[in-house]
Amino acid sequence: MKKINELFPVDEDFKVQSIHSDSRYVGKDSIFFCIDGLSVDGHKYIEDAIFQGAKCIVYSKPLTFKHKDVLYIKVDNVLDELNRVADLFYDHPSYKMTVIGVTGSSGKTIVALMIKNALSQFLKMGYIGTNNIEYAGIIEQCPYTTPETIFLQRHLSDMVKKDVKGVTLEVSSHGLALKRVDSVHFDIGIFTNVYEEHLDFHGTMENLMASKAKLFSLIDEKGYAILNTDEVRFYNLVKDQIKCHILTYGIEHKADIMARNIEVFIDHSEFDVQVHDELKHVSVGVLGRFNISNVLAVMTALLALEMPLSQVIDRVEHISGVDGRMELLQHPYPFHVIVDYCQHVKSYEKVFQFAQQVKKDGRIIAVFGAPGKKNYNKRQKIGKLANQYCDQVILTAEDNRDEDIQDICLDIQKYIEKPVSVIIEDRRIAIEQAIEIANRHDIILILGKGHEQFMASAIGNDPYPGDKYVALEAINKIFKGEEDNGKEMEQID
Numbered sequence: 001m002k003k004i005n006e007l008f009p010v011d012e013d014f015k016v017q018s019i020h021s022d023s024r025y026v027g028k029d030s031i032f033f034c035i036d037g038l039s040v041d042g043h044k045y046i047e048d049a050i051f052q053g054a055k056c057i058v059y060s061k062p063l064t065f066k067h068k069d070v071l072y073i074k075v076d077n078v079l080d081e082l083n084r085v086a087d088l089f090y091d092h093p094s095y096k097m098t099v100i101g102v103t104g105s106s107g108k109t110i111v112a113l114m115i116k117n118a119l120s121q122f123l124k125m126g127y128i129g130t131n132n133i134e135y136a137g138i139i140e141q142c143p144y145t146t147p148e149t150i151f152l153q154r155h156l157s158d159m160v161k162k163d164v165k166g167v168t169l170e171v172s173s174h175g176l177a178l179k180r181v182d183s184v185h186f187d188i189g190i191f192t193n194v195y196e197e198h199l200d201f202h203g204t205m206e207n208l209m210a211s212k213a214k215l216f217s218l219i220d221e222k223g224y225a226i227l228n229t230d231e232v233r234f235y236n237l238v239k240d241q242i243k244c245h246i247l248t249y250g251i252e253h254k255a256d257i258m259a260r261n262i263e264v265f266i267d268h269s270e271f272d273v274q275v276h277d278e279l280k281h282v283s284v285g286v287l288g289r290f291n292i293s294n295v296l297a298v299m300t301a302l303l304a305l306e307m308p309l310s311q312v313i314d315r316v317e318h319i320s321g322v323d324g325r326m327e328l329l330q331h332p333y334p335f336h337v338i339v340d341y342c343q344h345v346k347s348y349e350k351v352f353q354f355a356q357q358v359k360k361d362g363r364i365i366a367v368f369g370a371p372g373k374k375n376y377n378k379r380q381k382i383g384k385l386a387n388q389y390c391d392q393v394i395l396t397a398e399d400n401r402d403e404d405i406q407d408i409c410l411d412i413q414k415y416i417e418k419p420v421s422v423i424i425e426d427r428r429i430a431i432e433q434a435i436e437i438a439n440r441h442d443i444i445l446i447l448g449k450g451h452e453q454f455m456a457s458a459i460g461n462d463p464y465p466g467d468k469y470v471a472l473e474a475i476n477k478i479f480k481g482e483e484d485n486g487k488e489m490e491q492i493d
């Protein structure tokens with residue numbers, strides 16, 4: 001806990017119990033920061049905040065009324081002050097541990113979690129990102145990929161209290177643009193890739209890339225920027241602006257750490273890693289060529305932390321992939337089921353290409369939908385991709401919000417000509433149906449929800465057991481006791 005005059009240059013010296021930017025959560029003897037947001041202006045909630053116990057208001061716009069017993073502090077930029085004060089209030093937690101930030105359109109979660117898992121053998125590690133918040137035996141849901149400043153600093157501070165020595169943090173372009181991480185001290189920043197995404201928010205690709213590039217401006221001379229040379233545009237944009245050390249990785253383009261002789265299989269991947277003149281064989285449990293790039297990012301980060309190459313290889317070979325990210329479900333029957341989060345059109349293409357590459361004589365059966373009320377042109381693009389790669393498509397619910405599921409599916413189906421496609425609105429039944437029709441060597445791709453155990457509907461998040469659970473349950477139901485229900489398939493030896 002801090003006194004107010006330790007946080008601001010004022011004469012008052014009352015103790016500040018907590019700090020807030022949302023009036024709905026304000027507590028007694030606290031500071032309320034008025035953020036002028038994208039939909040509402042936090043200045044509107046000053047009275048609510050005071051009613052709830054705020055003793056100090058940090059604001060930037062003219063106020064018409066002030067309470068005698070409340071301290072009002074006018075600043076030029078409330079978000080900048082919020083960052084400065086949050087870091088101070090929580091005693092600079094990010095300076096007390098190794099902070100590794102990962103930005104990019106896809107791959108953030110797998111890279112952040114793999115690094116966390118790789119280092120957990122040696123250090124108490126934490127993770128904050130899309131999947132959740134994990135540290136010291138605590139697992140909590142994370143409200144955003146990159147949570148807002150106060151929430152983030154509070155959790156980093158709790159990690160320090162619990163003796164956590166390092167944390168991997170997914171850093172979204174929204175998080176960077178909205179200054180959620182401005183007060184975080186990063187030791188390492190990693191860039192995976194950039195696709196056309198969130199242009200409703202960023203406006204242009206240039207703005208989107210500038211947001212991602214901001215992560216590297218937050219790293220001082222001692223830190224490392226880990227960049228993907230295959231992302232030529234982004235690499236050229238940032239390489240000369242960075243003040244920290246740079247380490248590069250790549251598959252197609254020259255880099256410090258490269259993957260050669262890549263071979264992908266349905267259940268693992270193999271390649272030779274080249275670090276300067278050294279070439280070593282690596283076999284990893286993650287699937288797809290695009291994930292080799294993510295593994296290289298992980299390996300480069302571990303090398304930056306001075307882990308010897310042989311140990312780096314041992315770590316990546318022994319850590320598994322991530323829940324719901326190109327996850328091959330384990331079962332004994334001779335067809336394959338892969339669950340993937342697949343948020344971007346580019347990711348669909350990569351997953352379909354992978355399935356095509358590894359499939360033998362089976363079919364590619366895809367189960368997916370598209371989220372309601374956003375990203376409408378994605379529907380046409382994923383429909384066309386399915387047309388190109390799939391043999392059968394089952395279109396279904398996927399966070400329809402208050403849009404009609406049938407309409408969303410029809411928007412996709414319009415672009416599917418060649419493969420047989422059906423609409424089954426209930427995602428559980430759609431998955432069961434895909435399993436039901438599985439033949440030997442078929443690959444069933446269940447895309448779009450990954451690890452998520454909810455379905456965003458018109459009234460909020462409805463409970464949903466998750467694609468993996470539904471698929472495994474269907475496999476059990478349909479194939480276990482197959483003698484009884486007439487479904488027969490040889491088990492894998």
Ligand SMILES: CC(=O)N[C@H]1[C@@H](OP(=O)(O)OP(=O)(O)OC[C@H]2O[C@@H](n3ccc(=O)[nH]c3=O)[C@H](O)[C@@H]2O)O[C@H](CO)[C@@H](O)[C@@H]1O[C@H](C)C(=O)N[C@@H](C)C(=O)N[C@H](CCC(=O)O)C(=O)O
Binds near residue numbers: 036037039144145174
């Ligand atoms: C576009 C965006 O990111 N908006 C974020 C932004 O919202 P905003 O500026 O519109 O905030 P606002 O609702 O206008 O409110 C302004 C201020 O008034 C406060 N307020 C509001 C109401 C009230 O009763 N009392 C009160 O004090 C709010 O707490 C806030 O401080 O600031 C809010 C407070 O921090 C965030 O909740 C909100 O995230 C929205 C809900 C969101 O969904 N963001 C997503 C898009 C996002 O950030 N996604 C990225 C990942 C994207 C990806 O890579 O896929 C992420 O990192 O998760």
